[in-house]
Amino acid sequence: MRNRKTRKITFVFLLLTLLPISTLGRQLVLVLSQEDLKEAAADSTNLVDDTSDSGFDDFIDSEAKPDYVLDPGSWSPIFEPATASEDHLEHEGVYYSAVSKIVKAYSRGDERAMEEAASEIEAAAVAGHPHAQSILGFLYGMGIGRERSKAKSFLYHHFAAEGGNMQSKMALAYTYSRQEMHDKAVKLYAELAEVAINSFLISKDSPVIEPVRIHSGAEENKEALRKSRGEEDEDFQILEYQAQKGNAGAMYTIGIFYYFGLRGVRRDHTKALSWFLKAVEKGEPRSMELLGEIYARGAGAERNFTKALEWLTLASRQQLYSAYNGLGYLYVKGYGVEKNNTKAKEYFEKAADNGEAGGLYNLGVMYLKGIGVKRDVKIASKYFINALDAGQPKTFYQLAKMFHTGVSLKKNVPLASSLYKVVAERGPWSSLSRWALESYLRGDVGRAFLLYSRMAELGYEIAQSNAAWILDKYGERSMCLGESGICSDEERHQRSHALWWQASEQGNEHAALLIGDAYYYGRGTERDYDRAAEAYLHAKSQSNAQAMFNLGYMHEHGQGLPYDLHLAKRYYDQALEVDHAAKLPVTLALASLWIRKNYANGILVHVIDSLPEVYPKVEAWVEDVLMEEGNATILTLFVCLLTVLYLRERQRRHVAAAGEIAFPHQLGEQGVPVGN
Numbered sequence: 001m002r003n004r005k006t007r008k009i010t011f012v013f014l015l016l017t018l019l020p021i022s023t024l025g026r027q028l029v030l031v032l033s034q035e036d037l038k039e040a041a042a043d044s045t046n047l048v049d050d051t052s053d054s055g056f057d058d059f060i061d062s063e064a065k066p067d068y069v070l071d072p073g074s075w076s077p078i079f080e081p082a083t084a085s086e087d088h089l090e091h092e093g094v095y096y097s098a099v100s101k102i103v104k105a106y107s108r109g110d111e112r113a114m115e116e117a118a119s120e121i122e123a124a125a126v127a128g129h130p131h132a133q134s135i136l137g138f139l140y141g142m143g144i145g146r147e148r149s150k151a152k153s154f155l156y157h158h159f160a161a162e163g164g165n166m167q168s169k170m171a172l173a174y175t176y177s178r179q180e181m182h183d184k185a186v187k188l189y190a191e192l193a194e195v196a197i198n199s200f201l202i203s204k205d206s207p208v209i210e211p212v213r214i215h216s217g218a219e220e221n222k223e224a225l226r227k228s229r230g231e232e233d234e235d236f237q238i239l240e241y242q243a244q245k246g247n248a249g250a251m252y253t254i255g256i257f258y259y260f261g262l263r264g265v266r267r268d269h270t271k272a273l274s275w276f277l278k279a280v281e282k283g284e285p286r287s288m289e290l291l292g293e294i295y296a297r298g299a300g301a302e303r304n305f306t307k308a309l310e311w312l313t314l315a316s317r318q319q320l321y322s323a324y325n326g327l328g329y330l331y332v333k334g335y336g337v338e339k340n341n342t343k344a345k346e347y348f349e350k351a352a353d354n355g356e357a358g359g360l361y362n363l364g365v366m367y368l369k370g371i372g373v374k375r376d377v378k379i380a381s382k383y384f385i386n387a388l389d390a391g392q393p394k395t396f397y398q399l400a401k402m403f404h405t406g407v408s409l410k411k412n413v414p415l416a417s418s419l420y421k422v423v424a425e426r427g428p429w430s431s432l433s434r435w436a437l438e439s440y441l442r443g444d445v446g447r448a449f450l451l452y453s454r455m456a457e458l459g460y461e462i463a464q465s466n467a468a469w470i471l472d473k474y475g476e477r478s479m480c481l482g483e484s485g486i487c488s489d490e491e492r493h494q495r496s497h498a499l500w501w502q503a504s505e506q507g508n509e510h511a512a513l514l515i516g517d518a519y520y521y522g523r524g525t526e527r528d529y530d531r532a533a534e535a536y537l538h539a540k541s542q543s544n545a546q547a548m549f550n551l552g553y554m555h556e557h558g559q560g561l562p563y564d565l566h567l568a569k570r571y572y573d574q575a576l577e578v579d580h581a582a583k584l585p586v587t588l589a590l591a592s593l594w595i596r597k598n599y600a601n602g603i604l605v606h607v608i609d610s611l612p613e614v615y616p617k618v619e620a621w622v623e624d625v626l627m628e629e630g631n632a633t634i635l636t637l638f639v640c641l642l643t644v645l646y647l648r649e650r651q652r653r654h655v656a657a658a659g660e661i662a663f664p665h666q667l668g669e670q671g672v673p674v675g676n
Contacts (some may be wrong), residue, residue, distance in 0.1 A: 003629060010095060067428040071166045073131030074428060075099060079435045080266070095131055107439075107447040108481040109486060118145035125156060130163025137168060142453055142495070147483050152546050166192060167429050169457060174459030176503070179422070182413045186404060189420035196427035197397050209432035211455075211462045214440055215469040228437055230264035238463075243275065248282035251275050253285065255449070259299075264441070266552035269300025292326050296335070307338025321354035328362060341372025352383075357390035363399065377408040425460060433463060444480025447472060456499060461506040468499035468511070493518075497525055498547055499564065504538060512539035513547055520550075520560075529560025540571075545579035548572075549586065558592060565593055 035052035068088060078088055078100050085511055089096065101117035104110075118139055124132035132430045137156035138147045154175065160168035175189035212228050215221055230236065243250035255275035261267030274292055279287040292312035315323035328347035331340045344595070345366060351359025364383030367376050381402070388395040400419035403412045436451035449470045455463035469494050470478050480487035487495065497518050501505040503511035506580065519528045533554055539547035552571030556560045561567075569590065576586045 008116065019136065026534060033484075043640045065198070067203070067431055070198065071428040071495065073134055073160075073165050073167065075103075075435070076428075076431060079431075083398060088572035090129070094120075095129060098132070098184060099135060100122065103447060103450065106450040106479055106481060107444050109446055109481065111481065113483040114145045114481055125159075128163075130160045130165045130168075132333060133163065133669050134160035134168040134171075134248070136172065138457055139455055141171075141457055143483050143491075144481050145483070161674050166195065166427070167454075169429075170424065170429060170458040172416075173421070173424075174355035174457075177417055177459070178502075180414075182417050186413050186417040186420060187416050189424050190201075190404065191398070192424035192427060193397055193400065193420040196423050196425075197394060200394055200425070211460065211466075211561075212431070212437050213462055214437070215473070220241040220473075225441065228264035229264060229441060232437075233263065236263065236265065245283065248279050250284065251279035252284045252287050255290065259294075264434075264437065269294065273300040285315065287314035287318060288312075288318065289320050289323045289326070292323065296326060296330065303371065305330060309336045321355050322333050322358060323353050324348070324351035324354075325358040325362060328359075330353075332362075333364075340351075340367070345372050355389045355390075357392035357396075360384075360387035360390065360393045361394050361398070364395075364603055368398070381408045381495075393426075421459065430460075432458075433460070436463070436466070445474050449480065450508070453499075456502065459506075461508055462504075464499045464503040465508050465511055468496045468503065469516075471496040479664070493523060494525075497523075504535065509539045509547070510543075513544060513550075516547065516550065525646075529554065531560075533560035543578050544581050545575040548578065552589065555598070565597055569593055573593070574615040 013172075019373065049505065066085075067074045067080075071094070077092075077096055098117050098120040101113060101120070105113035105117055109518045118136075121132050121135050121139070125136040126408070133156045136146075137153045137160060138144075139146050140156065141153035142148070147273050154172075157168040157171050157175075161172055169188045169192055174194065176182070176185035176188070203517045212225065213221055214225060219607045226233070231240075239250050240254060243254045252275070255272045256276065257263055257265040258274035265456065273291070276287040276290050276294070280291065288311050292308045292310075292315060295311065296302070296308035308326070312323045312326040312330070316327060324347040328344040331347065332344035333339070348359045348362040348366070350362055354358075360383045364387060365371070366373055366380075366382045367383065369375065369381035384395050384398055384402075388399065396419050399409070400416045400423065401407075403419065405411070414452065432451050432455040434450045436455065439445075439451060440448035445632070449467055451471065452463045452467035452485055455465050471480060475489075475492065476491070478487075480492055482488070484490045497515070499539035500511040500514045500518070504515050512535050516532045516539065517523065518525055519532035519535060534546045535552045536554070541552055548571045551561065552568040552575065553559075555564045555568035559565070572586050572589050572593070575582050
């Protein structure tokens, strides 16, 4: 019986993607084997009856707090001034003044203003201000207004993290994970994940607010950007008009947008509360549950557990089964009611029996901690696995702790670190992405690049690729500031290369492809066919057709890979299987292979091999000569002149031909027709 259960638990999970994310986003795949479970079971046998604390949190107090409290040093008072208290702004006035100057200087590409702001930050950092130390670490890491230095960047982030700066902790954790120092990374990510999970809802699952990828390969991601214009979006305005006309469903949806900050709408809990109350008056039942959330967490209204209980009870009577999770939470914490673990378990079971993933998760916590039940980590694991399968994001946190400590699952620190990171990236510091997108949509590319760069330092793959894309796409207009002024072309290439490389390490296939191109063509780095092949293989592993084609080409020419026509054909065929749009280039490549195989030393092979050298020269000539503004005008006039001359010549010939038709016979000297 026990073996049968073990076999049942053997599985492969495709975890819910929390980031990222879009068509280029990566998915985290967790594979648990029988060995993992058996060894863990052996290690945790004596823990089943142990009611001592194992370091796990039970039910975290999800009180709503502003970003600058959860994330000290947050830039929210600059980008969302209404969220900051006057006391906080007064206490941190010097710091926020300097950060504001940095943001404005970068937005304008003002070198002098940036130097002044950087000096103010440095003075505060030297005086021991942890948040200023974090900013100075960022400036040294990016080489903005200071000579780029990874050592100084790490040092200042270390001091800032010791002083409680959460963003520096994110930066350090990412640095440690890149260096495979997982023991250090996991401690930081665990702390950050705990802060992030405080912002999760108590009853229903929070929607995954994914940072928007502003590009789709080489082009701007227009569809995603169109859906992120917030209150300026036409669809939002239509929805708001319907809500104002009394449509209850529209009221609820508008409230959801404001509560979570969806579709580019600026998060505003007060507006959300107003719309939910209006929707309830119109009989919209889903708003009842959100009102219960608001009063239970104090998001948009003062915390009031009595009102929370009333609204959650009303919601549960409307067959909104996720509301049972909220009721169970109130009873297990003793908020607004007498603490009652048995009743809490009953509510969680009602939610779970009706397919609510939150109920499964909460039951798992109860069995893991022995709250109201006999502690049993095996039963807890079963509930967590089922909750994860149903897409419950909080489960990432508990599974990370289980892998971290080796309770019920075989200890795996690198995997624990990765799972913690997934949760940590949903913390309040993720607001940087929202502000960056708002700046980009307003056309403030410099400010967007600065914010994405800050976020990239924290380890967000989408921010890394967005910042790199802005550098490549906008060039000088990216307002890239380096050590001493506007970035040179070489500085931009190097910074872009570094960002794409980081993104490729985290599974971005487009980034891996660009890194391969950089090494193949020597863009921003020295030409290196071996490293190009390595990058293309990385992109190919994610089923990228272009990478497959490039690998085939390198095998065909023996560049960075062994000369092998059979392998070249295999890669060309795979490229066509993955992307049917590659039919033309693959057909030409296969024709080239056939010629190379049958006419190895023929002139056609030499012509084919010379094309890569000839094409860039022709392309450059067209761009530099023909497409130059003055030359293009002259060329256009010349073509028009030739067209006019051609048409006149054609007309003359037509008239001549018509004359021959009108007078088909030759005339003699006297005007008498000459006979045949």
